[in-house]
Amino acid sequence: MGIALVTGASAGLGLEFAWQLATAKHDLVLVARSEERLQRLAAQLEAAAGVRAEVLVADLADRDGTERVADRLRDATRPVGLLVNNAGLGLNQRFVGGDLAAEERALDLMVRTPLVLSHAAAGAMVERGRGAILNVASIAALLASGTYSAHKAWVRTFTEGLAVELRGTGVTATALCPGFVHTEFHERGSIDVASYPELAWLNAEDVVSTALADVRRGAVISTPSLRYRTVAAVARLAPRSAVRAVGRYRKALEHPDAPA
Incomplete structure (x- = not known):
């Protein structure tokens, strides 16, 4: 069936x-920073599904770590047919007065890394005439929620531009733009989400199955659930002054291997 590389x-x-x-x-x-967790996951996947699971330990906020993953994507002897650029972190801080080093790390992880890995993957895939790139963005790309929104807006726009460039090559690019998802992301980041109603939350299983279905059909933007497709439509049509009025800032956190 081909090899898929998943970051985070x-x-x-x-x-x-x-x-x-x-x-x-x-x-x-499988790419992340924690070798112990990756090795355990690889063993579980191999035992349960009968597939081969390679472990590639890398800190993707570090340029050398990113380059090791890019080299794997360029390896023509074991070609990767699907790249999932998923690794990210949340920055729950105001930009003014916030930790600049944390801002730079977030920028490296959520902007530079998808850029570098997409470049490596697209080059190899175009040569073979097939493949897919899935970049995890966010509904926040359409909002004004600090630098996280800016990073995800870059991912969304970059992926759209990449999809245009790849047209006719047999390779596709898709940006996944979910809303709130029940994962470890908020809990491990100590993000207070008590004020958000249950209706705002999506299940990870549904988000991923929608994303993979959209990749298979070559969709450029994947927004799981009708409720968030509605939110996206409203955000695109609303005056930006209204969008800015509901912008949120969060407390400082870093969660390097979490979903973006």
């Missing part, structure tokens, strides 16, 4: 991507 595979959406892809009989390359 040890938790959250990345973990769900790994399981659903393994169930679909894709061999996997």
Whole structure:
């Protein structure tokens, strides 16, 4: 079935991507910072699904770590047919007065890393005439919620531009734009989400299955659930002054292997 490479595979959406892809009989390359968690996951996937799961330990906020993953994507002897750029972190801080080093780390992880890995994957895939790139953005890309929104807006726009460039090559690019998802992301980041109603939340299983279905049909933007497609439509049509009025800032956190 081909090999899928998933970044941030040890938790959250990345973990769900790994399981659903393994169930679909894709061999996997699992990327995250925690070797212990990756090795445990690889053993579980191989035992349960009968697939091969490679472990690639890398800190994707570090340029050398990103380059090791890019080299794996360029490896023509074990070609990767699907890249899932999922690794991310949440920045729950105001920009003014916030930790600049944390801002730079977030920028590296959520902007530079998808850029570098998409470049490596697209080059190899275009040569073969087939493949897919899935970049995890967010509904926040349409909002004004600090630098996280800016990073995800970049991912969304970059992916759209990449999809245009890849047209006719046999390679596709899709931006996944979920809303709130039940994962470890908020709990591990100590984000207070008590004020959000249950209606706002999506299940990771549904988000990932929608994303993979959209990749298979070559969709450029994947927004799971009718409720968030409605939110996206309203955000695109509303005056930006109204969008800015509901912008939120959060407390400082870093969760490097969480879903973005």
